[in-house]
Each structure stands twice: as C-alpha cells, then as structure tokens.
Amino acid sequence: MQRLKNKVVIVTGAAGGMGAAIAKLFAEEGAKVLATDIQEEKLEAWVHAAKKVDGLLIEHMKHNVTSETDWKHVSEKAISLYGKINILVNNAGIFPGFVDCENTTIDIWGKVISINLTGPYIGCKTCIPYIKAAGGGSIINIASIAGMVGGNGTAYSASKGGLIALSRDLAITLAKDKIRVNTICPGAILTPMTEVLIKSPEMGEVIKHMAALGRVGESMEIAMGALYLAADESSYTTGTELVIDGGAISK
Numbered sequence: 001m002q003r004l005k006n007k008v009v010i011v012t013g014a015a016g017g018m019g020a021a022i023a024k025l026f027a028e029e030g031a032k033v034l035a036t037d038i039q040e041e042k043l044e045a046w047v048h049a050a051k052k053v054d055g056l057l058i059e060h061m062k063h064n065v066t067s068e069t070d071w072k073h074v075s076e077k078a079i080s081l082y083g084k085i086n087i088l089v090n091n092a093g094i095f096p097g098f099v100d101c102e103n104t105t106i107d108i109w110g111k112v113i114s115i116n117l118t119g120p121y122i123g124c125k126t127c128i129p130y131i132k133a134a135g136g137g138s139i140i141n142i143a144s145i146a147g148m149v150g151g152n153g154t155a156y157s158a159s160k161g162g163l164i165a166l167s168r169d170l171a172i173t174l175a176k177d178k179i180r181v182n183t184i185c186p187g188a189i190l191t192p193m194t195e196v197l198i199k200s201p202e203m204g205e206v207i208k209h210m211a212a213l214g215r216v217g218e219s220m221e222i223a224m225g226a227l228y229l230a231a232d233e234s235s236y237t238t239g240t241e242l243v244i245d246g247g248a249i250s251k
Helices: 017-028 040-052 068-082 106-133 154-177 201-208 219-230
Strands: 008-011 032-037 058-062 087-090 137-142 179-186 241-244
Touching: 008 017, 008 068, 017 032, 017 040, 017 058, 017 087, 017 219, 032 040, 032 068, 040 058, 058 068, 068 106, 087 106, 087 219, 106 137, 106 154, 106 179, 137 154, 137 219, 154 179, 179 219, 219 241
Parallel strands: 008 032, 008 087, 032 058, 087 137, 137 179, 179 241
Antiparallel strands: none
C-alpha cells in the first residue's frame, strides 16, 4: 500500500537521522521527494544510493533553511521537478547542548532560534501558497519534548516551544484551505546530532532512562509518526503535538 502515492514532499535536514528516515520512508510510500540539507555531500550520498539501488523517486538540494532565497529556490525546484507541493516536513535543527540561560550567549541564542524556529517559519511562508494551489495538504514540524518540559537548554527549549506555538497558529489559520499543521515532539532519538551525547558513558545511561521504556528511540520511529500525519488517515488531525518519547514526559 502506497499511502503517499503521487504526493510531492519537501523534507529539510535530510542528510541523516530523522530527516533521512522520513524522506526515504515517504518515497517508499509513493511520494515524490525533494530532500534538502546544508550538508550536501552527506545528503547526496544516501539519495544517490536510494535512487540507484532502491529505485526511489528522490532528488536532493543544498539548503540553508535560514535563507529566504534558498527557500525560494527549493520551492521552485520542487515545482520544476514535480509540478506541485503537497507536504512540507520542517526537520532541520540544531542542539547546542544543555546550556542554561546564564551561559547562553546572544550568538548561541540567535543561531538556535534562526535555524530551529525562523527556518520553519520561512519554509511555511514560502510553501503555503503552493500547498494551497494543490488543494491542500500537510505541514509537519519536528519540534521536541524540550518545547513542553524544562531543563533541556534555554535556547533549544525556547525554539522548540515556539515551533509548537507556530504550528498551532498555522493549524487555525490554514484549516479553511484544507492544510493540516501538526508537530512531532521526539524524546531522545539516536541521530548523528545526538549520538555523541547518547554514547557518552556519563550521559548515555541518564538519557536512556529518561524514557519509561528504558531505551533511546530510533529515527524510523519518528518517520512512522510523520507518515501518519502526512497520509490521509490523519485527515481529522490538525493543531496537535504527536509525542514520541518512550514515555519520558509521563514519568
């Protein structure tokens, strides 16, 4: 069953981890995917393999999500390649560590907010007209449980909390256009961004046992949640946060 057959999808932050898992799964489900990332060589490597070995319909593009010009080029490339845009997955983000307010410099604050919150805002603003023109669709913003609970770093928590609020606002304003907007809030997931922390002898056990299930999540577990929010099965789901954290915030 191809749950996204003929849907056109843009996935940011797709060089590895959750973004790559989402882009590949969506293509396996019949979507036409444009995968983007600032790390072009890493992105190109897995996309090339997915096309050549698996025969998936995925193209890639270097992309700085904080640049309005880059977003314009990405949206135009999607239209040029596939003729429309149905789904946007704002996954690109950075984690500067568990830095408290007193130790968060203005430069750290600015960089984290720019990538984690302003980037998705620009992406939504750029792609919404195309999704409207396609008759509606789905926007999925990858936030974090850090946007719902404290203690995960000042700038990071603020950026992810802001992304949740942005998603809720868009869900209300875009409902009339048949565009659903939802947020996924992962807990500790093994990705290239987090593996250094997770594999650290000091932090590894702490992070693993944050979850009630007693383990770290996998990128594919986030991708499966994103697939639900992208597919027609979630046609009555908008303005919500899908928490995939192994029960961490329930402890």
